[in-house]
Amino acid sequence: xxxxxxxxxxxxxxxxxxxxxxxxxxxxxxxxxxxxxxxxxxxxxxxxxxxxxxxxxxxxxxxxxxxxxxxxxxxxxxxxxxxxxxxxxxxxxxxxxxxxxxxxxxxxxxxxxxxxxxxxxxxxxxxxxxxxxxxxxxxxxxxxxxxxxxxxxxxxxxxxxxxxxxxxxxxxxxxxxxxxxxxxxxxxxxxxxxxxxxxxxxxxxxxxxxxxxxxxxxxxxxxxxxxxxxxxxxxxxxxxxxxxxxxxxxxxxxxxxxxxxxxxxxxxxxxxxxxxxxxxxxxxxxxxxxxxxxxxxxxxxxxxxxxxxxxxxxxxxxxxxxxxxxxxxxxxxxxxxxxxxxxxxxxxxxxxxxxx
Amino acid sequence: xxxxxxxxxxxxxxxxxxxxxxxxxxxxxxxxxxxxxxxxxxxxxxxxxxxxxxxxxxxxxxxxxxxxxxxxxxxxxxxxxxxxxxxxxxxxxxxxxxxxxxxxxxxxxxxxxxxxxxxxxxxxxxxxxxxxxxxxxxxxxxxxxxxxxxxxxxxxxxxxxxxxxxxxxxxxxxxxxxxxxxxxxxxxxxxxxxxxxxxxxxxxxxxxxxxxxxxxxxxxxxxxxxxxxxxxxxxxxxxxxxxxxxxxxxxxxxxxxxxxxxxxxxxxxxxxxxxxxxxxxxxxxxxxxxxxxxxxxxxxxxxxxxxxxxxxxxxxxxxxxxxxxxxxxxxxxxxxxxxxxxxxxxxxxxxxxxxx
Numbered sequence: 001x002x003x004x005x006x007x008x009x010x011x012x013x014x015x016x017x018x019x020x021x022x023x024x025x026x027x028x029x030x031x032x033x034x035x036x037x038x039x040x041x042x043x044x045x046x047x048x049x050x051x052x053x054x055x056x057x058x059x060x061x062x063x064x065x066x067x068x069x070x071x072x073x074x075x076x077x078x079x080x081x082x083x084x085x086x087x088x089x090x091x092x093x094x095x096x097x098x099x100x101x102x103x104x105x106x107x108x109x110x111x112x113x114x115x116x117x118x119x120x121x122x123x124x125x126x127x128x129x130x131x132x133x134x135x136x137x138x139x140x141x142x143x144x145x146x147x148x149x150x151x152x153x154x155x156x157x158x159x160x161x162x163x164x165x166x167x168x169x170x171x172x173x174x175x176x177x178x179x180x181x182x183x184x185x186x187x188x189x190x191x192x193x194x195x196x197x198x199x200x201x202x203x204x205x206x207x208x209x210x211x212x213x214x215x216x217x218x219x220x221x222x223x224x225x226x227x228x229x230x231x232x233x234x235x236x237x238x239x240x241x242x243x244x245x246x247x248x249x250x251x252x253x254x255x256x257x258x259x260x261x262x263x264x265x266x267x268x269x270x271x272x273x274x275x276x277x278x279x280x281x282x283x284x285x286x287x288x289x290x291x292x293x294x295x296x297x298x299x300x301x302x303x304x305x306x307x308x309x310x311x312x313x314x315x316x317x318x319x320x321x322x323x324x325x326x327x328x329x330x331x332x333x334x335x336x337x338x339x340x341x342x343x344x345x346x347x348x349x350x351x352x353x354x355x356x
Numbered sequence: 357x358x359x360x361x362x363x364x365x366x367x368x369x370x371x372x373x374x375x376x377x378x379x380x381x382x383x384x385x386x387x388x389x390x391x392x393x394x395x396x397x398x399x400x401x402x403x404x405x406x407x408x409x410x411x412x413x414x415x416x417x418x419x420x421x422x423x424x425x426x427x428x429x430x431x432x433x434x435x436x437x438x439x440x441x442x443x444x445x446x447x448x449x450x451x452x453x454x455x456x457x458x459x460x461x462x463x464x465x466x467x468x469x470x471x472x473x474x475x476x477x478x479x480x481x482x483x484x485x486x487x488x489x490x491x492x493x494x495x496x497x498x499x500x501x502x503x504x505x506x507x508x509x510x511x512x513x514x515x516x517x518x519x520x521x522x523x524x525x526x527x528x529x530x531x532x533x534x535x536x537x538x539x540x541x542x543x544x545x546x547x548x549x550x551x552x553x554x555x556x557x558x559x560x561x562x563x564x565x566x567x568x569x570x571x572x573x574x575x576x577x578x579x580x581x582x583x584x585x586x587x588x589x590x591x592x593x594x595x596x597x598x599x600x601x602x603x604x605x606x607x608x609x610x611x612x613x614x615x616x617x618x619x620x621x622x623x624x625x626x627x628x629x630x631x632x633x634x635x636x637x638x639x640x641x642x643x644x645x646x647x648x649x650x651x652x653x654x655x656x657x658x659x660x661x662x663x664x665x666x667x668x669x670x671x672x673x674x675x676x677x678x679x680x681x682x683x684x685x686x687x688x689x690x691x692x693x694x695x696x697x698x699x700x701x702x703x704x705x706x707x708x709x710x711x712x
Contacts, residue, residue: 004389008396011595019391023382026375033360033673035375037554037600040364040676073430073556077577077591109575193592198393200429200556200594219465221433235433236549238556238594239367244393317389320396 005342008320009151009295009333010173011193018197018247018337025243036243041236049243050232056249057203060257061182068211070224071232071242072202076172076191079204080106083168083187084113086224088142089215095119095134095141095165099157100127100150101326106170107145119144126327127153130290133161141165142215143186149174152324154297154331155290160184166210174294175203176252177336178261186210194294195252195336197245201238252336260336267334267343268293274347278354280305284329299329309353316349361698364676365507365651365689366529366549374553374603374693381599392599397592405599406588412605413559416613417538424567426580427588427598428558432528432547435560436462439524439543440469442580444498445571451475451490451497451521455513456483456506457682462526463501469572475500482683483509486646489517497521498571499542505530508680510653510687511646516540522566530650531559532608533692534617542566550650551608551692553601556594608692616692623690623699624649630703634710636661640685655685665709672705 006013025036032045039045054069063069072078083106088094092114096107098121110116117138120131127150137144143166149156151173158178161167166186175190182188187206193199204224211225220226220234227234252260272291275283275298284297300306306329310322323329334343362369381392388401395401410425419425428434439462444450448470452463454477466472473494476487483506493500499522505512507529514534517523522542531546538544543562549555560580567581576582576590583590608616628647631639631654640653656662662685666678679685690699 001384001387002389003384006390006394008394011394011397011592014391014393019382019393022393023379026379026382028357028359031357033358034362035370037370037375037378038362038364038367041367041555073434074577075429075591077575078429081575081577109577112573112575191592198596199397199592200597217468219433219437219468221430221437221465235431236367236547236555238597240554240596240600241556241594244596 002317005318005345006320007318007332007334007338007346009324009331010335011199012333012335013337014198014248015251015337018244018251021247022240022244026240036240039239041233041239046239049246050237053242053246053249054232056246056253057205060176060249060252061205063183063205067183067205067207068228070204070206070227071237072189072204072227073238075193075199075202076102076170076189077105077109079170079189079202080109082222082224083143083145084110085216085218085222086214087166087210088114090114092142092215093117093138093140095137095144097121097131097133097144097146098123099131099147099155100153101324102151102170102172103147106147110145114142117141127155128284129287130155130157137164139164143168145170149177149292149294151295151333152327152331154285154292154295156292156294166207173335174292176257176260177264177294179257192241192245195248197248198241200241201245248337263340264293264334264336267338267340268296270340270343270347271296271332271334274350278350280309280354281330281350284327294333294335296332296334297323297327297329312353312356313346313349316345318346318349321346358673361674361701362676363674363688363690363694363702365680365687366691367555368550368689368691369693370554370604371607371693374600374607377603378596378600382596392596395595397589397595402595405602406593409598409602409605410588412602412609413561416532416605416608417561419539419561423539423561423563424584426560426562426583427593428545428560428583429594431549431555431558432458432526432545433461433465435526435545435558436465438578438580439499439501440466441572441574441578442570443522443566444470446470448498448571449473449494449496451493451500453477453487453489453500453502454479455487455503455511456509457680458507458526458528459503462503466501470498473497483511484640485643486511486513493519493521495520499524501526505533505648505650507651507689508683508687510641510648510651512648512650529691530648532613532616533620533650535613548597548601550689551604553604554597556597557601604693619696620649620690620692623694623696624652626696626699626703627652627688627690630706634706636665636710637686637706640683650689650691652688652690653679653683653685668709668712669702669705672701674702674705677702
């Protein structure tokens with residue numbers, strides 16, 4: 001088998017050792033005589049998987065006992081729904097930062113439950129920069145929601161912004177990519193299919209005092225408190241997706257967030273430098289401080305190069321670099337699992353293409 | 357590897373060929389140079405998986421174009437929430453049949469959204485029989501919800517009951533187990549982890565006219581219509597769980613529902629006969645017409661035999677027969693993937709234990 005060099009935005013590349021161990025567990029989990037797909041979610045084996053994975057997330061994020069780590073179904077959009085359901089009263093207001101497509105989806109979901117204030121937006125610039133962080137944030141807001149990394153447009157908030165109200169962050173596309181003061185969030189969450197593991201589950205980390213702030217009666221499946229009380233096993237969880245994520249968490253811990261961050265910076269710098277040097281392309285995000293280390297977005301100066309460069313890459317075994325339909329051009333996703341050598345390969349292919 | 361004989365209630369046994377193909381796909385999907393965990397949910401490969409799996413469900417259930425087949429996140433409880441959210445207005449009423457733990461959970465979830473009428477219940481008999489189907493069902497009900505198979509108590513509705521209002525069925529533990537007039541339902545649904553595939557996804561089949569009956573404003577993730585419009589890819593779906601389910605659907609089709617039903621009846625008869633013959637046990641469900649072909653529940657006449665028989669089975673490589681905590685005793689789950697020979701083995705172990 002010749003593995004593709006896969007720059008897909010998500011579901012995305014996973015390390016080969018994670019795939020190998022996940023495949024083995026589908027045949028037999030840990031000498032149990034059962035597949036990981038067949039073990040009971042109420043048994044000791046799965047208890048251990050939940051416990052180890054929650055502890056690893058807590059450790060990787062530098063959390064103490066003030067936060068609870070929850071495995072959830074449903075990806076990011078279920079969180080877009082549950083956050084306002086749980087925390088935004090019908091007569092209340094929540095603040096949202098509109099930094100891109102997913103940020104906008106999140107705020108639209110909130111409008112079904114209460115008043116939404118868009119505190120900052122870069123929509124008029126087609127999201128090619130981060131919106132300026134609001135100077136004055138009303139203390140009356142139930143929370144402030146923002147998206148740390150904007151996958152489609154290639155922008156990223158690296159530092160934790162100043163915020164006096166409960167700060168909630170969607171970290172779906174850059175969790176574990178860099179050191180961050182994770183403990184300062186009232187809540188952060190991420191759909192798995194980038195740096196956590198395969199599609200099919202999500203992680204929500206919530207400061208415990210938030211669990212008491214629920215503003216409406218909700219059936220248990222939609223109430224964070226109920227998931228916390230049941231230790232993420234309120235109902236049958238997506239066992240395989242959580243186990244594959246545990247394998248990825250172990251990989252992340254073995255490498256260490258500091259080393260991962262360093263390599264992510266190297267990969268991003270290499271690619272942005274080439275985009276700027278190469279006469280055929282230009283970077284979509286001009287402000288260097290706003291650029292994402294996870295998704296590098298650029299455009300061909302000459303429209304004809306768009307499909308031609310995609311084809312050229314495909315002949316070199318490189319896939320997944322077509323930009324999102326709402327942004328066009330190219331998007332190269334270089335999540336934690338993407339090795340430096342594959343980014344070097346792409347850079348050399350960009351150089352070859354220029355000479356061609 | 358010595359495979360356990362796994363009578364777990366769910367996640368449950370899967371055929372070895374399904375596990376083998378699923379494991380292969382985790383390493384590489386279909387010569388793509390990518391793992392099934394890495395393919396894009398917007399690409400042709402996954403389009404084909406969604407399309408084939410929906411067509412197979414439609415074919416297995418004998419549906420025509422009047423129904424739409426949806427892959428969902430979140431297991432049964434998300435459906436418990438979404439059904440009343442979508443179909444039960446705040447000033448409306450829905451009818452529920454209370455035939456067991458899951459039926460009761462479903463109706464409790466509905467109370468958050470509107471008025472719930474319990475039309476029949478066997479709770480006072482600790483659910484050891486099916487409640488009598490109500491004779492008069494008000495035409496004003498938004499829908500009538502029931503659970504076809506009660507996993508914990510071992511009862512099952514085999515025929516489609518008479519109903520003049522939209523009939524909604526939770527078939528989580530017996531879908532595809534027998535021929536049924538699936539087309540007569542306004543909606544039926546099932547969490548995957550029994551006869552469909554591994555935990556991590558659910559199937560909802562909805563008659564298209566129901567999609568127009570939505571009674572409240574809901575964010576897209578919680579609106580059936582939005583999932584239908586997006587062909588089950590409203591957001592990143594649980595790709596692996598759906599693919600493994602497709603493998604199971606192919607297995608189901610190759611065997612055929614008629615043959616599966618025949619074997620399920622054989623397996624159930626064999627086991628109920630032994631429970632009745634064996635001097636140490638008695639069946640929990642006395643009414644033969646109410647007995648489930650999926651979960652055979654029985655009790656030891658002598659309390660001491662409870663843990664002793666479990667241990668005896670474990671020494672014979674048999675696991676998963678402990679009854680649910682709310683019912684006690686034994687529960688033997690014999691879903692579609694359970695081979696007849698393993699039920700024969702259990703029967704011979706019951707006989708040995710009696711002689712011992």
